Amino acid sequence: VIDIGLPEHSKVTTCAYCGVGCSFKAEMRGEEVVRMVPWKDGKANRGHSCVKGRFAWGYATHRDRILNPMIREKITDPWREVSWEEAFAHTARELRRIQHQYGREAIGGITSSRCTNEETYLVQKLVRAGFRNNNVDTCARVCHSPTGYGLGQAFGTSAGTQDFDSVEDTDVMIVIGANPTDGHPVFASRMKKRLRQGARLIVIDPRRIDLVRTPHVEAAHHLPLKPGTNVAVLTAMAHVIVTEGLCDERFIRERCDWSEFEDWAAFVAEERHGPEATAAYTGVDAEALRQAARLFATGGNGAIYYGLGVTEHSQGSTAVMALANLAMATGNIGRRGVGVNPLRGQNNVQGSCDMGSFPHELPGYRHISGDETRQIFEKLWGVELDSEPGLRIPNMLDAAVHGNFRGLYVQGEDILQSDPDTKHVAAGLAAMECVIVHDLFLNETANYAHVFLPGSTFLEKDGTFTNAERRINRVRKVMSPKNGYADWEVTLKLAEALGLDWSYRHPSEIMDEIAATTPSFAGVNYAMLDQKGSVQWPCNASVPDGTPIMHIDGFVRGRGKFIRTEYVATDEKTGPRFPLLLTTGRILSQYNVGAQTRRTANSTWHAEDRLEVHPHDAEQRGIRDGELVKLASRSGATALRARITDRVATGVVYTTFHHPDTQANVITTDYTDWATNCPEYKVTAVQVSPANGP
Numbered sequence: 001v002i003d004i005g006l007p008e009h010s011k012v013t014t015c016a017y018c019g020v021g022c023s024f025k026a027e028m029r030g031e032e033v034v035r036m037v038p039w040k041d042g043k044a045n046r047g048h049s050c051v052k053g054r055f056a057w058g059y060a061t062h063r064d065r066i067l068n069p070m071i072r073e074k075i076t077d078p079w080r081e082v083s084w085e086e087a088f089a090h091t092a093r094e095l096r097r098i099q100h101q102y103g104r105e106a107i108g109g110i111t112s113s114r115c116t117n118e119e120t121y122l123v124q125k126l127v128r129a130g131f132r133n134n135n136v137d138t139c140a141r142v143c144h145s146p147t148g149y150g151l152g153q154a155f156g157t158s159a160g161t162q163d164f165d166s167v168e169d170t171d172v173m174i175v176i177g178a179n180p181t182d183g184h185p186v187f188a189s190r191m192k193k194r195l196r197q198g199a200r201l202i203v204i205d206p207r208r209i210d211l212v213r214t215p216h217v218e219a220a221h222h223l224p225l226k227p228g229t230n231v232a233v234l235t236a237m238a239h240v241i242v243t244e245g246l247c248d249e250r251f252i253r254e255r256c257d258w259s260e261f262e263d264w265a266a267f268v269a270e271e272r273h274g275p276e277a278t279a280a281y282t283g284v285d286a287e288a289l290r291q292a293a294r295l296f297a298t299g300g301n302g303a304i305y306y307g308l309g310v311t312e313h314s315q316g317s318t319a320v321m322a323l324a325n326l327a328m329a330t331g332n333i334g335r336r337g338v339g340v341n342p343l344r345g346q347n348n349v350q351g352s353c354d355m356g357s358f359p360h361e362l363p364g365y366r367h368i369s370g371d372e373t374r375q376i377f378e379k380l381w382g383v384e385l386d387s388e389p390g391l392r393i394p395n396m397l398d399a400a401v402h403g404n405f406r407g408l409y410v411q412g413e414d415i416l417q418s419d420p421d422t423k424h425v426a427a428g429l430a431a432m433e434c435v436i437v438h439d440l441f442l443n444e445t446a447n448y449a450h451v452f453l454p455g456s457t458f459l460e461k462d463g464t465f466t467n468a469e470r471r472i473n474r475v476r477k478v479m480s481p482k483n484g485y486a487d488w489e490v491t492l493k494l495a496e497a498l499g500l501d502w503s504y505r506h507p508s509e510i511m512d513e514i515a516a517t518t519p520s521f522a523g524v525n526y527a528m529l530d531q532k533g534s535v536q537w538p539c540n541a542s543v544p545d546g547t548p549i550m551h552i553d554g555f556v557r558g559r560g561k562f563i564r565t566e567y568v569a570t571d572e573k574t575g576p577r578f579p580l581l582l583t584t585g586r587i588l589s590q591y592n593v594g595a596q597t598r599r600t601a602n603s604t605w606h607a608e609d610r611l612e613v614h615p616h617d618a619e620q621r622g623i624r625d626g627e628l629v630k631l632a633s634r635s636g637a638t639a640l641r642a643r644i645t646d647r648v649a650t651g652v653v654y655t656t657f658h659h660p661d662t663q664a665n666v667i668t669t670d671y672t673d674w675a676t677n678c679p680e681y682k683v684t685a686v687q688v689s690p691a692n693g694p
């Protein structure tokens with residue numbers, strides 16, 4: 001029994017890991033957290049949590065945290081601790097020097113999906129009003145940017161359509177490219193509860209995830225597709241629904257553009273899109289696919305849940321649009337129990353996109369070229385804004401190597417470890433003259449930094465996170481920032497050093513500005529959040545209590561848009577040298593690149609990443625279970641231990657990417673989604689061999 005002592009006081013706040021957004025009561029003794037208790041009134045979790053959230057406070061007090069600002073002239077120099085004042089003055093001087101020398105476009109910033117809405121808003125404001133360009137991007141670039149594009153095209157807004165409660169009325173679930181049991185455990189429990197009550201499940205995934213067969217739950221269909229063929233499989237399902245007359249014609253006539261539907265229906269009805277024609281390259285049995293499509297179209301309320309296995313492909317945006325097509329064709333939009341629901345990986349990836357983190361969009365997904373929108377911000381911020389979209393992250397790195405891009409402010413993202421093609425990222429960072437890393441720990445990107453600004457944890461600040469169901473949850477400060485400043489204050493001080501006149505005294509004032517400039521947030525303020533607990537956007541005068549379910553009477557864009565989804569095979573091909581396909585995912589106890597979870601009590605669980613290899617492929621290569629193997633691709637090579645399992649199909653290998661030693665992104669390619677540049681993390685041609693072999 002561990003004596004944790006009695007808590008003296010507590011505050012309700014929000015987990016800073018995944019997009020479920022669980023509410024916790026942080027129980028404190030003085031400034032010390034003694035435990036995190038799942039909050040029974042939390043609307044996203046209703047008193048439940050997973051192991052990550054329960055121990056999340058561990059990293060806040062970890063000895064690895066950097067608490068003092070540091071600067072250095074060259075990245076080969078040792079770090080020198082300086083005062084905050086010197087750090088801000090030095091950084092501002094360097095950024096202005098670079099702009100003077102190389103031009104206004106020579107610097108940019110990256111917002112973090114781990115930080116609050118208010119902090120994200122400030123970073124994009126700093127770039128637009130302080131740097132005077134639109135070179136701002138977000139770590140959502142590498143995960144759900146195709147969701148933003150695809151759902152925006154089909155429905156008119158870049159967000160999941162439902163609330164989590166809606167699953168209670170679902171009769172048929174499609175889970176594609178997601179592993180909720182590990183990635184979104186609290187919501188997975190609600191899915192399983194509904195499945196135990198009799199809802200049917202279709203899993204579309206190269207790997208046999210836990211949901212396929214778990215106590216008292218068995219998927220009606222598991223379609224183990226070859227990685228990279230989502231669009232072909234979804235279009236084949238649409239083919240069955242259209243050619244067998246299973247479309248919801250009444251819904252389509254009332255809610256969608258009929259002529260676009262007819263065009264799309266004729267396209268998917270072509271024989272080349274059918275299950276038999278596509279089976280050879282998708283690997284999905286034609287009859288199983290037919291039955292799954294029929295079940296989704298006729299089984300009652302149909303809901304789609306998806307994750308990065310959909311978005312992180314060269315056709316990520318196309319696959320999101322294919323999901324929207326399926327939902328509209330079967331009338332599964334605009335009521336409880338249905339919808340298209342991205343399971344967001346990071347706690348505030350929805351919020352970081354909402355807050356204008358993309359180089360072409362101001363807060364609220366409004367294009368930067370729109371004069372009226374720009375004028376709202378120009379009037380408030382007192383500057384003229386550039387109407388041209390800025391650079392995305394990969395373009396910033398390209399411009400550093402080949403052009404004049406020389407300065408980057410990175411808040412809360414380790415781009416060297418989490419972005420694709422590590423060599424390209426390193427080359428871009430190395431070419432810059434002022435890389436500012438604003439983070440909790442000296443991460444991999446900090447190896448290329450000239451300024452390190454210590455970050456603060458979710459326990460040390462006030463603000464809001466927006467979860468996967470568009471729910472705006474309060475984050476409450478339960479302890480003083482150990483580094484002296486919350487992240488929003490660091491950006492504020494940097495802005496002041498750059499000569500901007502910002503006067504926020506509390507994050508609530510930033511939210512008031514967001515509400516004043518962003519129609520979907522117009523009704524949001526801290527007093528209301530404290531009273532209601534949370535609210536789902538849009539929340540404004542028309543919907544003062546928020547919007548649990550979107551597109552009830554009409555789509556945000558007016559009529560729903562059916563879009564042709566032509567399957568185009570990825571350029572990443574297997575061949576004699578690299579005959580297997582690598583795909584990646586997560587485990588329950590760890591979170592993304594593990595910077596936080598490896599510094600909590602979870603660290604003893606699953607202390608290394610493993611490579612899952614099918615027994616047949618292992619035997620062919622003489623690989624034994626637990627043996628160290630070499631994993632090589634056209635991009636690079638790494639080593640990790642093998643786990644022999646038939647969870648993966650022959651020809652497919654799988655690993656997690658939580659540990660820096662694994663260096664998964666040394667392996668991945670630089671192919672990206674055609675619309676958004678989201679990296680194709682989920683398909684890499686590889687070879688696996690015993691590490692001590694020839």
Ligand code: SF4
Nearest residue numbers: 015017018022050053
């Ligand atoms: Fe909830 Fe996700 Fe945090 Fe787990 S990691 S407690 S599911 S928000």
